Amino acid sequence: MLVLGIETTCDETAAAVVRREGEGPGVVLSNVVRAQLDEHAPFGGVVPEIAARAHVDALDGVTTKALSDAGVALRDLDGVAAAAGPGLVGGVIVGLTAAKALALATGKPFSAVNHLEAHALTARLTDGVGFPYLLLLASGGHTQLLAVLGVGRYMRLGTTLDDALGEAFDKVAKMLGLGYPGGPHVERRAAAGDPARFSLPRPMFGRAEPNFSLSGLKTAVRLEAERAAPLSERDVDDLCAAFQAAIVDVVADRARAGVRAFAERFGAPTALVVAGGVAANGPIRAALKNLAEQIGAPLVAPPLALCGDNGAMIAWAGAERLALGLVDPLDFAPRPRWPL
Numbered sequence: 001m002l003v004l005g006i007e008t009t010c011d012e013t014a015a016a017v018v019r020r021e022g023e024g025p026g027v028v029l030s031n032v033v034r035a036q037l038d039e040h041a042p043f044g045g046v047v048p049e050i051a052a053r054a055h056v057d058a059l060d061g062v063t064t065k066a067l068s069d070a071g072v073a074l075r076d077l078d079g080v081a082a083a084a085g086p087g088l089v090g091g092v093i094v095g096l097t098a099a100k101a102l103a104l105a106t107g108k109p110f111s112a113v114n115h116l117e118a119h120a121l122t123a124r125l126t127d128g129v130g131f132p133y134l135l136l137l138a139s140g141g142h143t144q145l146l147a148v149l150g151v152g153r154y155m156r157l158g159t160t161l162d163d164a165l166g167e168a169f170d171k172v173a174k175m176l177g178l179g180y181p182g183g184p185h186v187e188r189r190a191a192a193g194d195p196a197r198f199s200l201p202r203p204m205f206g207r208a209e210p211n212f213s214l215s216g217l218k219t220a221v222r223l224e225a226e227r228a229a230p231l232s233e234r235d236v237d238d239l240c241a242a243f244q245a246a247i248v249d250v251v252a253d254r255a256r257a258g259v260r261a262f263a264e265r266f267g268a269p270t271a272l273v274v275a276g277g278v279a280a281n282g283p284i285r286a287a288l289k290n291l292a293e294q295i296g297a298p299l300v301a302p303p304l305a306l307c308g309d310n311g312a313m314i315a316w317a318g319a320e321r322l323a324l325g326l327v328d329p330l331d332f333a334p335r336p337r338w339p340l
């Protein structure tokens with residue numbers, strides 16, 4: 001089954017063609033991502049109106065390239081998928097409308113994909129992981145520990161009570177004068193810093209419910225930064241290192257609580273999966289790998305190109321849904337809010 005996937009929920013215009021051949025991993029035939037970094041950089045975050053217009057400008061070229069990179073013509077496709085949310089509604093409309101038009105013009109089935117579900121199912125695209133599995137979904141807008149029971153079947157074991165993990169990285173980067181998105185900047189500066197110079201809290205550490213709370217940690221970074229101001233390059237490195245060390249401890253501890261919550265209901269997890277933009281973070285991956293080894297399960301983390309937003313995950317989620325006979329109508333409305 002060959003599916004074209006389109007992603008426009010935030011600040012990446014992306015399209016990809018993926019092949020699914022029964023159970024087992026899929027094949028990414030093309031994966032084109034056009035990030036809008038330059039458009040949003042002056043504002044220190046994503047501006048919805050600018051994002052929507054940039055998607056309009058880029059989508060045609062990105063989709064054409066995804067098809068030609070894959071060596072696939074529209075008539076070869078078995079389906080067209082687009083992320084229908086959650087995300088910024090202006091951008092969602094652009095990708096959703098384009099995918100519907102392609103489906104209508106070619107007579108191919110259409111799939112409206114939940115962006116979070118696409119992150120959640122990426123481990124099946126890359127590694128063919130079987131259900132059920134434990135997932136830490138950590139992006140700029142969402143942080144959840146989920147039991148993934150099947151396509152469309154998720155049980156939320158824990159969530160963040162305030163900021164998402166990626167959001168915490170982005171806010172700390174902003175207060176330290178680093179660029180957007182913050183995660184890669186903080187990771188790079190942290191590698192050069194001393195994590196022990198500033199002492200920061202580990203919110204929720206040791207709690208049984210696998211929830212997160214990150215706003216207190218963010219505030220603690222701000223207070224240390226104000227105390228140390230004006231900040232030298234060295235101070236920024238050390239603050240990033242201390243922040244990231246606290247995050248790594250929190251993620252490992254909360255994921256451990258997630259393992260317990262999962263085991264109570266479904267038995268020991270056979271795979272620990274991490275997905276979303278934050279899954280690109282090296283020390284977070286290393287801590288989760290360590291936890292996975294302790295529980296005797298593999299850690300499945302997407303390759304870096306599939307951690308951030310991309311079209312391949314949308315195409316794959318569409319393929320999984322279409323394989324189950326789940327076709328969506330062409331009047332499917334955008335869902336800016338769409339919890340799993």
Ligand code: KG4
Binds near residue numbers: 307
């Ligand atoms: O999944 P994603 O690309 O978009 C959303 O759906 O939100 O995630 C973006 C988030 C941003 O908050 C970004 O700062 C974070 O992922 N991120 C990272 C790293 N790379 C991206 N966070 C920590 N370390 C990284 N290396």
Ligand code: ZN
Binds near residue numbers: 115119139276277
């Ligand atoms: Zn995402």
